[in-house]
Amino acid sequence: MNIELGLMRFRDLLKVKREKGKRYIFDPIRKKWLVLLPEELVRQLVIHYLLEEKNYNRNRINLERGLRVNSLQKRFDLLVYDMEVNPFLLVECKAPQVPISQDVFHQAAIYNMELKVRYLLITNGIETLCCSIDYQKKSVEYLEAVPEYA
Numbered sequence: 001m002n003i004e005l006g007l008m009r010f011r012d013l014l015k016v017k018r019e020k021g022k023r024y025i026f027d028p029i030r031k032k033w034l035v036l037l038p039e040e041l042v043r044q045l046v047i048h049y050l051l052e053e054k055n056y057n058r059n060r061i062n063l064e065r066g067l068r069v070n071s072l073q074k075r076f077d078l079l080v081y082d083m084e085v086n087p088f089l090l091v092e093c094k095a096p097q098v099p100i101s102q103d104v105f106h107q108a109a110i111y112n113m114e115l116k117v118r119y120l121l122i123t124n125g126i127e128t129l130c131c132s133i134d135y136q137k138k139s140v141e142y143l144e145a146v147p148e149y150a
Contacts, residue, residue, distance in 0.1 A: 001129070001142045001143070001144060002127055002128060002129065003128040003129070003130055003143070003144065003145060003146065004128070005046075005049055005053075005123065005125075005128050005146070007042070007045035007046065007048075007049055007125050008045070010045050010048035010049055010052060011045070013048045013052070014026070014041075014044055014045070014048070016036060017033065022035060022036075023035070023036040024036055025040055025041065025044050027044060027047075027063065028047065028048075028051075028058070029047060029058060029061050029063055030063055037095070038095035038096055038097065039093055039094060039095045039098075041125070042093045042094065042095065042096065042123060042124060042125040043063070043077055043078060043091075043093040045125060046078065046091055046093060046121075046123060046125075047061065047063075047078070049146075050080065050146075050149075054146055054148060054149055055148075055149055056080055056149045057083075057149060060080055060081040060082070060083075060085070060088075061078065061079070061080050061081075062078070062079045062080075062081070063077070063078055063079075076090060076092070076111045076115070077091055077092050077093045078090070078091035078093065079091070079115065079117070080149075082118075082149075082150050083150065087115045087116060087117040087118075088117060088118055088119065088149075088150065089117055089118070089119040089120075089121060089146075089147065090108060090111060090112055090115055090117040090119070090120050090121070091121045091122075091123070092104065092107065092108040092111070092120075092121070092122045092123075093123060093124070093125075094122075094123070094124040095124060096124050096125045096126050097124075098124050099124070099127070100122055100123070100124055100127045100128075100129055104122055105122060105129070108120055108122055112133070116135065117133065118132060118133060118147075119131070119132055119133070119143075119146075119147050120133060121146060129142065130142070130143045130145070130146055130147070131143060132147070
């Protein structure tokens with residue numbers, strides 16, 4: 001079930017600069033300039049969506065951190081922790097031209113084997129899927145909206 005996030009309404013919040021022929025975008029969580037790639041643009045728009053629209057706590061958002069899954073080193077895009085600092089929402093961002101496919105969903109599911117989040121969000125900025133995961137029932141439910149911060 002596709003969720004319409006309307007990410008482009010947050011574009012005025014983005015800080016972009018050009019330096020030595022490259023474009024950079026400011027990451028408000030890590031407080032640093034990053035090379036502006038299509039996937040990074042989606043990630044930064046999602047951050048602003050979570051902060052502005054959903055009132056997520058900026059201090060509970062981690063970006064592009066490494067984790068070990070089955071002895072392989074992996075890196076997630078965005079992980080939000082709840083108030084008790086438990087993994088709450090895992091976000092996998094793709095460039096707009098990358099379709100949200102079973103392979104993309106599988107990639108996020110592999111990361112989640114270690115993290116065990118309650119919610120999984122996958123987006124390319126155009127198409128967005130979000131689901132809740134019940135580990136006891138071993139079930140996934142697709143949601144109509146991104147969950148409120150808890």
